[in-house]
Each structure stands twice: as C-alpha cells, then as structure tokens.
Amino acid sequence: MNAFAPQRPSLTVILANPRGFCAGVDRAIQIVERAIAKYGAPVYVRHEIVHNNHVVDRLKKLGAVFVEDLNDCPDDRPVVFSAHGVPKSAPAEAERRRMFYLDATCPLVSKVHLDAERHHAAGREIILVGHAGHPEVDGTLGQLPEGAIRLVETLEDAMGVEPRDPDNLAFVTQTTLSMDDTAEIMLALKTRFPRIVGPHGRDICYATTNRQEAIKAMSAACDLVLVVGSATSSNSQRLVEVAVKAGARDARLIDDAGCINPSWFEGVRVLGLTAGASAPEVLVEGVQDWLAARFDLSIDVAETARETVTFKLPRVLTQEAEPA
Known part of the structure; x- marks a missing residue:
C-alpha cells in the first residue's frame, strides 16, 4: 500500500x-421474456412495458419491439399490453384483427379499472386523481365512455370541481402518486362532498x-x-x-x-x-x-417493510406445450 x-x-x-x-413490474417483464422465448422474436409491446430505459433496451435486444399504436403491429405476431394498462379500445381492436395478445396490466391497476366500472354502473360521477398524459391515467379514462371520468391533478382542481350531483360522486386514483399529496386532495374532496365514495382500501399501490x-x-x-x-x-x-x-x-x-x-x-x-x-x-x-x-x-x-407479494403469469405462458 x-x-x-x-x-x-x-x-x-x-x-x-x-x-x-415491485411484483407488477416483475410480472410484466416476465410476460415479455416468456412470450419471446415461447413464440420467438419479434414480440410487439404497446408502450414501454415499464418506465425504465435499461429494462426496455434489454428487452429490445431479446426481440421486443415497442410501439405506441396497434397500427404499428402486424396481425400475425404476439402483442403485449404494458403494465400501466390500456383503454378498452386496445384489446377490442386486437380482437377485431384476430391478434394474439397478452395483457401485462398490473393487477393493482386493473383493480382501479374495476372500481371505476363499478361506480359507473351504480350511476356515480367519477373523479380520477392522477397526472394527465400518464399511460396509466389514459388507460383508466379509457375504461368508460368519454366524459364519464373527470381528471383531477391538483388541490386547486379538487377545489374547483362542480359535479352534477354532489351526493352521487366517487373517486379513484393513479397507483403511483405521492401518498401525502394525494391525501391532501382526497381530504379536500371528502370535505366538500361528504358522501363521496372511495376505494375499499386505497388505490396507491x-x-x-x-x-x-x-x-x-x-x-x-x-x-x-x-x-x-x-x-x-x-x-x-x-x-x-x-x-x-x-x-x-x-x-x-x-x-x-x-x-x-x-x-x-x-x-x-x-x-x-x-x-x-x-x-x-x-x-x-x-x-x-x-x-x-x-x-x-x-x-x-x-x-421499513418486507414485501412478499407475487402475481401470477398468464396461464398460456406457464402451461406445458401440447404433445405433437
């Protein structure tokens, strides 16, 4: 020395x-990897499977092709929907074109989608707390007819909401928000509209x-x-x-x-x-x-915590191949 x-x-x-x-990211990446291994390259992915440049670049090298629109996908290759979720129009278009697709939407995002549909079926006006332009928000907005969900991004937005019926409201949130900022917005909504209905637990994952x-x-x-x-x-x-x-x-x-x-x-x-x-x-x-x-x-x-959560992969990727 x-x-x-x-x-x-x-x-x-x-x-x-x-x-x-997290478990949702791990599941989404595995879906792309296993799809490439099972069906060969290329496998098309609608939007970045998760928002990380290194993950996306590695999957590109394996044979994933990332696109923003199904129009950029051929009909005869598998397509994967990203972990952020997609509007209902995406799987509907894939089915119309008879495309084989795999849905890598995080199950916790899917829960938000189901909650929004449940509120809509009950006749409630829905508020979505989230960031405009984020693919998860676009996917949630796209679960219901245009205008059924109102987007609130800030406390100021929450204070300016003028619903049709203040006693018939519900809210859901983007899963990746700041807990503290979202709590402030939710408190404002609950104070203004005491009968507003929220998730059974909480949407932030x-x-x-x-x-x-x-x-x-x-x-x-x-x-x-x-x-x-x-x-x-x-x-x-x-x-x-x-x-x-x-x-x-x-x-x-x-x-x-x-x-x-x-x-x-x-x-x-x-x-x-x-x-x-x-x-x-x-x-x-x-x-x-x-x-x-x-x-x-x-x-x-x-x-501060230990995580043991796992999410199942689509059965088509885990089942053994049929004997010839």
Missing part, C-alpha cells in the same frame, strides 16, 4: 429497503407506499438522496419529491451511475440510496460500485 496515497473521504450510505422492482415510507424514514439524516429510475417513471419522480419534503438537503433522480455528477457530493457525509419500482437492482449495485471507487464507504440499511 502506498503510504503517500491520498486518503479517500468517508461516506455513509443508507440503503432504503424496500426498493426497486403497496410498492409505491412502501418505497415512499422507506425514503421518509431515512431522508432527514441524508445530505443527498439518489433515486435510481428513469425520468418517465412517475413513482421514481415522487420518491425525489418525498425525500426533499422529508428533510433531505438534496435529492436527485438518476438513470444509472453514469449520470452521477461528482460535484453533488460537496459537503455530503450521509447519502441515501433507493430505486423506483421499475428500476432493476443491478443499477443500484452500479451506483454502489461508483461510490466505492471514490469513497471509504459505510453501509447502513433503513428497512
């Missing part, structure tokens, strides 16, 4: 747990909730929090916001270790590290390697 080598600065890294892939709780638990102790996830990932963006609100001096969203700017570490002694629900653990490991090459690391873990 060189006695004259400069001493590396010390850095405490707090790893959030849970972090990374367990994985979004768990990752936000984990980052809340550690952020006050952190000079900087790094969230591994793509800019298109709603749940990853919310983690950055939650970290700052929970007391982190700074928080950054990064695709991978290559996006880290060393200047961020000026004065940083404690770093929080987590990953959005669509980010693979290998990217977190890459960040740890980047840090280990520059700092004398001490690793702590902030665990």
Whole structure:
C-alpha cells in the first residue's frame, strides 16, 4: 500500500429497503421474456412495458419491439399490453384483427379499472386523481365512455370541481402518486362532498407506499438522496419529491451511475440510496460500485417493510406445450 496515497473521504450510505422492482413490474417483464422465448422474436409491446430505459433496451435486444399504436403491429405476431394498462379500445381492436395478445396490466391497476366500472354502473360521477398524459391515467379514462371520468391533478382542481350531483360522486386514483399529496386532495374532496365514495382500501399501490415510507424514514439524516429510475417513471419522480419534503438537503433522480455528477457530493457525509419500482437492482449495485471507487464507504440499511407479494403469469405462458 502506498503510504503517500491520498486518503479517500468517508461516506455513509443508507440503503432504503424496500426498493426497486415491485411484483407488477416483475410480472410484466416476465410476460415479455416468456412470450419471446415461447413464440420467438419479434414480440410487439404497446408502450414501454415499464418506465425504465435499461429494462426496455434489454428487452429490445431479446426481440421486443415497442410501439405506441396497434397500427404499428402486424396481425400475425404476439402483442403485449404494458403494465400501466390500456383503454378498452386496445384489446377490442386486437380482437377485431384476430391478434394474439397478452395483457401485462398490473393487477393493482386493473383493480382501479374495476372500481371505476363499478361506480359507473351504480350511476356515480367519477373523479380520477392522477397526472394527465400518464399511460396509466389514459388507460383508466379509457375504461368508460368519454366524459364519464373527470381528471383531477391538483388541490386547486379538487377545489374547483362542480359535479352534477354532489351526493352521487366517487373517486379513484393513479397507483403511483405521492401518498401525502394525494391525501391532501382526497381530504379536500371528502370535505366538500361528504358522501363521496372511495376505494375499499386505497388505490396507491403497496410498492409505491412502501418505497415512499422507506425514503421518509431515512431522508432527514441524508445530505443527498439518489433515486435510481428513469425520468418517465412517475413513482421514481415522487420518491425525489418525498425525500426533499422529508428533510433531505438534496435529492436527485438518476438513470444509472453514469449520470452521477461528482460535484453533488460537496459537503455530503450521509447519502441515501433507493430505486423506483421499475428500476432493476443491478443499477443500484452500479451506483454502489461508483461510490466505492471514490469513497471509504459505510453501509447502513433503513428497512421499513418486507414485501412478499407475487402475481401470477398468464396461464398460456406457464402451461406445458401440447404433445405433437
């Protein structure tokens, strides 16, 4: 060892747990992988299967072709609908064209769809709390006739809602929102419309909730929090916001270790590290390697929950092939 080598600065890294892939993301990725293995390439996927650039690029190399419209898919190749869900018009069009399709919609998103249909069947006007333009929101809006669901994005929107019948309202939410921000909007709706009907539990998914709780638990102790996830990932963006609100001096969203700017570490002694629900653990490991090459690391873990949820794959992908 060189006695004259400069001493590396010390850095405490707090790893959030849970972090990374949720059950819905894992299921969606497996559906694409198994479809390619069973039916050969190419397999077409309507919209990014999950919002992570690395996952999408890896699946492209395996033979997935990502499109935004079924018009870009041939009739004779399998098509997969993304984890975010699709409007009812998508499977209807696939059936009209006699296409073979697999639905990778997260079961928790499907629950929101079913709740919206139940409210509509009961004659209620429906409010959807979510972000305009997000594919999950587009999919939920597309479950019912145009105008049946009203989108509310902000507290200001909630205060401006003028329903046809204030006593016959219901609400559902996007699954990847900030719990705190959504709670504020829901409180406003319930205060204005005491008879509004909500979900039996809550629509924000367990994985979004768990990752936000984990980052809340550690952020006050952190000079900087790094969230591994793509800019298109709603749940990853919310983690950055939650970290700052929970007391982190700074928080950054990064695709991978290559996006880290060393200047961020000026004065940083404690770093929080987590990953959005669509980010693979290998990217977190890459960040740890980047840090280990520059700092004398001490690793702590902030665990707030243990996840055991799994979702079944479509039977057509798990059943044995029929003998010839």
